Amino acid sequence: MDTPTLAVFKLASCDGCQLTVLDCEDELLTLAGRMRIAHFLEASSAVQPGPYDVALVEGSITTPADAERIRRIRAESRVLVAIGACATAGGIQALRNFGDVAEFASVVYARPDYIETLATSTAVADHVRVDFELRGCPIDRRQLLEVLTAFLAGRKPDLPDTSVCTECKRRGLTCVMVAEGTPCLGPVTHAGCGALCPAYRRGCFGCFGPMAKPNVAALLPRLRAAGMSDDDIDRVFHTFNAAAPGWSS
Amino acid sequence: MSHRARQLRVSSLARVEGEGALHVVVRDGEVERADLQIYEPPRFFEALLRGRAYTEPPDITARICGICPVAYQTSAIAAIENACGVVVGGPIADLRRLLYCGEWISSHALHIYLLHAPDFLGYPDAVALATDHRDIVERGLALKKAGNAILELVGGRAIHPINVRVGGFYAAPSQAQLDKLAAQLRPALDAAVATVRWVAGFDFPDLELDHELLAVHDPARYAIERGTTLRRSAGPAFAVDAFSNHVVEEHVAHSTALRARLDGGRYLTGPLARYTLNRQHLSPLALELAAGAGLGIECRNPFRSIVVRAVETVYAVEEALRLIESYQQPEPSSVGVQARDGVGHGVSEAPRGLLYHRYEIGADGLIRSATIVPPTSQNQAAIEDDLRRVVAANLDLGDGPLTGLCERTVRNYDPCISCSTHFLDLTMERL
Numbered sequence: 001m002d003t004p005t006l007a008v009f010k011l012a013s014c015d016g017c018q019l020t021v022l023d024c025e026d027e028l029l030t031l032a033g034r035m036r037i038a039h040f041l042e043a044s045s046a047v048q049p050g051p052y053d054v055a056l057v058e059g060s061i062t063t064p065a066d067a068e069r070i071r072r073i074r075a076e077s078r079v080l081v082a083i084g085a086c087a088t089a090g091g092i093q094a095l096r097n098f099g100d101v102a103e104f105a106s107v108v109y110a111r112p113d114y115i116e117t118l119a120t121s122t123a124v125a126d127h128v129r130v131d132f133e134l135r136g137c138p139i140d141r142r143q144l145l146e147v148l149t150a151f152l153a154g155r156k157p158d159l160p161d162t163s164v165c166t167e168c169k170r171r172g173l174t175c176v177m178v179a180e181g182t183p184c185l186g187p188v189t190h191a192g193c194g195a196l197c198p199a200y201r202r203g204c205f206g207c208f209g210p211m212a213k214p215n216v217a218a219l220l221p222r223l224r225a226a227g228m229s230d231d232d233i234d235r236v237f238h239t240f241n242a243a244a245p246g247w248s249s
Numbered sequence: 250m251s252h253r254a255r256q257l258r259v260s261s262l263a264r265v266e267g268e269g270a271l272h273v274v275v276r277d278g279e280v281e282r283a284d285l286q287i288y289e290p291p292r293f294f295e296a297l298l299r300g301r302a303y304t305e306p307p308d309i310t311a312r313i314c315g316i317c318p319v320a321y322q323t324s325a326i327a328a329i330e331n332a333c334g335v336v337v338g339g340p341i342a343d344l345r346r347l348l349y350c351g352e353w354i355s356s357h358a359l360h361i362y363l364l365h366a367p368d369f370l371g372y373p374d375a376v377a378l379a380t381d382h383r384d385i386v387e388r389g390l391a392l393k394k395a396g397n398a399i400l401e402l403v404g405g406r407a408i409h410p411i412n413v414r415v416g417g418f419y420a421a422p423s424q425a426q427l428d429k430l431a432a433q434l435r436p437a438l439d440a441a442v443a444t445v446r447w448v449a450g451f452d453f454p455d456l457e458l459d460h461e462l463l464a465v466h467d468p469a470r471y472a473i474e475r476g477t478t479l480r481r482s483a484g485p486a487f488a489v490d491a492f493s494n495h496v497v498e499e500h501v502a503h504s505t506a507l508r509a510r511l512d513g514g515r516y517l518t519g520p521l522a523r524y525t526l527n528r529q530h531l532s533p534l535a536l537e538l539a540a541g542a543g544l545g546i547e548c549r550n551p552f553r554s555i556v557v558r559a560v561e562t563v564y565a566v567e568e569a570l571r572l573i574e575s576y577q578q579p580e581p582s583s584v585g586v587q588a589r590d591g592v593g594h595g596v597s598e599a600p601r602g603l604l605y606h607r608y609e610i611g612a613d614g615l616i617r618s619a620t621i622v623p624p625t626s627q628n629q630a631a632i633e634d635d636l637r638r639v640v641a642a643n644l645d646l647g648d649g650p651l652t653g654l655c656e657r658t659v660r661n662y663d664p665c666i667s668c669s670t671h672f673l674d675l676t677m678e679r680l
Contacts, residue, residue: 012290015266016315016408022363023407025394029386032376043363044374045263045656062290092312093292104296109507110500115291138315138408193406200405200412202419205308207409235302240312 004053004152007039009073011059011066012093012121016138017084018042018058023141031145034152050076054151060086060121062093067118067127074128081147082124085137089209089244092137094121097243121243132157135190137207137240143192160191161212164204168195176203183226185236188214188247205236210246263656264364264374266316267666271655273640283636284501285629285659287666298619303329303588303610304415310606310621311409314665316359319352319404320599321606322413323474324621328606329415331490332593335586340579341417342475344403347572348410349474349597351399353565354437355407356600357558358396360663361444362389365555368657369451385447388440392562395437399569402430417583427573434573438566442538445559449542453552454654456639460515460631462522465598471530471564472523474597480526481511490594492605498622508629509622515630518602519662520557524548535564551635551661558600558663588614599624601663625664632662 008018022043024031038048055077061067074080085091096104097120105112124130134147143159150157160166164186168175176182176198184203186195190211197204216237223233237247270286294313298306306325311318323345330337337345362385363375372378379386397407402422404410412419422430461483465476478486479495487495498507510516524531524539525547531539539560548557590612596605602624609617639658643651 010268012292014312014315014318016312016318019315019359019408022359023393023397025390025397028390029376029379029383032379037374037376040374041263041268042266043264044376045367046373046377047263062292066290091292092294092297092309093290095297096293099297101293104293105291107296107299108291108293114500117291121292137312138406196405197411197419200418200420202411202414205411207411232302235305239305239309 003034003036005038005048006035006148007050007052007055007077008037008042009039009055009057010042011057011070011087012062013059013084013086013091015042015058017087017136018056020083020139020141020144021056024145027145031148035148052077054079054081054148056081056083057087057124058083060090060093060123061127062118062121063116064118070124070127079131079151080124080128081132081134082130083134083144084139085135085207085209085240086121087124088133088135089241090121090123092240092242094243095238096121098238123243134159135192135208140192140194162191163187163211163214164189164191164193164195164198164208167191167193168198171195171199173198176201177222177226181226183223183228185219187219188216205239206247207240209241209244214246216247264367265660265664265666266314267664269664269666271636271659273636273655275640275644278644280637280640283633283640285633285636287629295619295621298616301616303333303608303614303616306606306608306616306619307413307415308409313621313623315408316356316665317352317599317601317604318409319349319400319413320597320604322410323349323597324595324604324606325608326413326415327475327595327597328593328608329595329610330586330593331595332591332608332610333586333589334591335416335584337417337584340421340577341583343572343576344418344421344579346474347399347569348403348413350565350569350572351396351403353473353600354396354441354562354569355393355400356396357562357565358389358393360600361448361555361558361562362386362393364663365660366448366451368660369448369555388443392437392440392444395433395440395566398430398433402426414583416586417579417581419582421579421582424576424578427576431570431573434566434570438563438570441559441563441566442534445538445542445556445563448555448559451555453550454639455550456552456635457549458517458551458631458635459549460517460634461511462525463511463516463518463603463627464522464526465596465603466527467530469530471527472598473565476596476598479596479603481516482522482526484512489596492594492596492622493607493620496605496622496627498626507626509627510630515634516627517631518624518627520554520561521548521551522602523598524557524560531560531564532567534567535560538563551658554661554663588612599665601625601665602628623665625662625666628662628664632659632664635661
């Protein structure tokens, strides 16, 4: 069998999720031996045409050109993995979905008429079929390696869609909300980070987006009891995964 | 139309952060235009920051750039603390510098080994370089990993750290944790020293730039995470809060980025500016290595920026070790910062150059307005000027080699295109 090919694409995003590939310092050269990196503009000027076996797509769709581009990427990719909050939920830039994009443009640019942009920032899955969504702002390096390893082994990635709480308990951390009254989105946030914030005595702020079937209504009274105003609550849910189904209401 | 028409197009500039485009027009042997075109899909950070709590910009603006999130967090915090009338010093300030050293080491190692060195050695990427020189690439990856180890311990994670807050940190590392980190940094210092000697042997195209230089200056140390003034090569230094009196951003038609000018002229920030303006604050080892690598009292050849980055990497590793050596765990790990009605300015030296933030905060603690001036929009005019000179000096080259040289000219600046806004498409027309 030929060495499978890997392609990495960037839409509207910060580069952090594709940088996670290069942050696999111990595994990068081994990975490059197992998969041929055929298209990865940030890392290589050798660009090979598709089709590709696996495409990692970072970023959200915010321009008419990118809405076209994601269809071309889908057509030439056997497996398409959306990586990160922008690609899976529209990212922080999806805050425009709740505002007026023309007004936003007028605040940032002297000549908003030079700017071509869509009124919304949307996830890759809103445009094309996606084979797997890897969560996080940014994604977690170990989770990315699990996705690629699973692909190479021909199996499904073993990544739970439960809450951050499950990881927090497994780490043996003391609950920041129960013990210290620190507001925490861990009970409704998708696992994957390894309960990073609670390990630093910070409440989870939801950068991995909603878990499967989040019970947000049950969490709200706890957040209020911990001192959050309704405006604070509104803001924390409207950050990196604002447009994700499950939280968007 | 001229009869001497020649057109060259290359799409997708590689090994830079983000995507953009370049358009060069040569008419009758003269370079008529050299535009760096940035059409990153706009993400409107400055607009969406309005109405957010004054505690949120460190987390939100980190998402402008995955390669230099600490720079965004640091400049944001500096501006917010400035607006609230709080000065954070002591061990918390030291910990901030340690965190920022981690980003310098990681970002510089990334650029030197994975993005820039392949240009000098004739490889398309570091993976290809590793097929012939695996030990060298592994050294670079180990160095990068050491930087990330600092970011992961002090910041919580390497990309978009979670432990950083207005006023300090959510939790401070213990001495024992830092001692373990120091054990990983000591071999990294050897790797950083070897890196300077390695890149010093590269073959550098001739180019002397005359851009004005601008860098954050600290009278006590090589400015990284903070400084007292902004020092420039032509003219007196000015205060951080006078930034907008001197630097004006203009919106150019071919770009979703804004292009900045310093008192109306093009200027440069980043490694060459820092080295030239703040060199006296480098460590003895860094200075000795710089001299051995052929850097003088100033460096004005952008192709040699890789040497300056290597020297700065040595300094950052040494500085990290020094900060760990003298570490006093801050207790508490952050100071209270109360919101008040006001305006604040903050600067720091991102790996690729000066990063300025300004916030106007209301008494309710909500942000009224935000201005962010990233390094790449400040450097854009200088990059375009370099391109113009490189093309003019090498018109005898064929389209392929000349295009390659243009791409290298852009890469010298380690441009962060997501910061300035995305699609580098090189188009060259010879008319």
